[in-house]
Amino acid sequence: MLLGSMARRVLANAEGERRAPRFVFVIQSNGFDAVQACPESIPFQKYADREKFEQLDLTQHKLPKGLAALEPLKGKTTIVQGLSGRSTGGGHSTHGGCLGLYRTSPASRSAHNATIDYELGRAAPGILPWIGVGMSAGQGDALMHYTARAPHKSMPIILSPEKAYNAYFSVAAGGDREKDFHLKRNLLDYMIGDVKKTRRALGSLGGEELDAYLSAYDELAARQYRLLANKDTLGKSAPKLDDRFTSDVATKRL
Template sequence: MTCIPDGLKESCALDGVTLQKPMQALEPYKNRIHIITGLHGRHTNPGHSAYFGALGAYRGGTGVPPSAATIDYVLSRALPQTILPPLCIGMESLDSMRARPTLATLSASGPNQPIFMHCDPNMLYQMLFGSIAEGSIKQHYEARSNVMLEVERLAQRKAKGLPMSDGERYGRYVSGFQELNGLSQKLSQISDRLKEFAPKLDARYSNPKFETDWHDALLEVGIAALQADLTSVLTIASGCGEYFGSWKGLGITDSGHGLGHIDQPGNLIWTKIRQYNCEMLVKLMKALEAIPEGSGSMMDNTLIVYSSNNAEKQHSEGATWPFVLLGNAGGRFKTGQYTNIKERPINDLYATFLHGVGAPVDRFNMDKNMATLHHSKLGPIEELLA
């Protein structure tokens, strides 16, 4: 695993340790990161991807619907409320992002309630910043808003008289339209804030040469949503939580499922991909550092979690699931550390996040019987908390 500095086997401080080449962008920030290994997710059925199980810490896999809320949604409910629940964005090939501008694979608000991620930066920009845009973007935004209001009215009328079982299912669609239209109304009330943080549109949005142009644009819109306080939780899915991916903008001609079958340690392709990911993390950190918050910056009160949707490798059994934490969420988490945790499940890490934000739980998405089987302990992982 390239997140572990060479030669490290036991927990220690990162001071004096050199990060491996794929993570070199984070070298200047070693005192602000925490590398965690040893946690497992065997029960999530990771294989190619655990899908909802990666953030839900329960059984996932291809075609398996979410059985409970995922950690990003639960955190968003525990933090001060914002206009949006978790904002989820997904990054894939250009063809895939155009064909599937939204899809749901990772996040959920409850059983059978997936949260859709946004893969087209133009559509996401229009949704969040269309009310303060100009020209064709504003026209499309207004036309779409009018259509959606009419669709909501029609949907409500059609719901009357349906049998109870059909009515409940249909009601979820109606509530979806209500939420979307409610979002438009809320955004229209904070136009000054939107104008302050709206990204500048350029050719990367309208005429991308590579998929990485859209990846960068999506990150910009996500950062703007955080800076404008539209959301307190941003979930970024490289590969859209599946087992594909494309990075032609990095000079990588291979793409898709086959990339996962390449030997990864020391491989130039995977080194480039992970360097790119870490550079995005640095960009996110710097953007949050630029926003004053309290007596410091927004980054001072933020925790960034970098991990995988299928543990440590292709065809994984989830035996070890690495995580890298950046920031300390206002001094709540230890930094500048490498910690090797023996045998506890990823559920315990997610419970630790909730303890850190002041919403303690005994366990996260794991009952007592499963806890014994998977070595889950009550409460947080104490060595991670400050």
């Protein structure tokens, strides 16, 4: 049934079970080659050699190794081939151009606009509109310039599993982690008040720089209060904190 998923969603809404949809974007360093998304039982054909549009039923094929996690869901999975990212500049390190569809260069990685992942999250938010986690070698605790909530306002992709846990679940973790959550929340409240007081004192001299500080702190504070309001839900879904979260071995952190 073409509209089956929509019908189920309408019925769920009528029964008071409405849930926000979830959009998951997976970005692979140096790009994702089309052959990696081609089921093993479908011979891959170069784009230049293709002469017609074809639509194939994935349930009749085994997904490739790179998409094996979606095997139980392949009846709801669509693989679209033929999309191009050349408009972003091509080559390596297009950064936010990947999800924002704008051209970047080594001279400037700053976001030109909000990226599609953040816009979708803002249109259909869960507890938070957007969550970013990743893995990388030698990149520190976070990556910037891949996602943005507005022009020149990048969102951090957290690379440390332990820091990601603290960012999203410490509100319900108990002990020192939960204490640190509230200390950070109180500090943000103080900083917002301090910036507002400084802006009032400086008047028009404060300019855009103080407004940018205030906007950033407001966003962080609002995030903390959203987490606090959903403490019980987060406590029920929090993963068990074990040595995977602090391991130096990348495959163990997966």
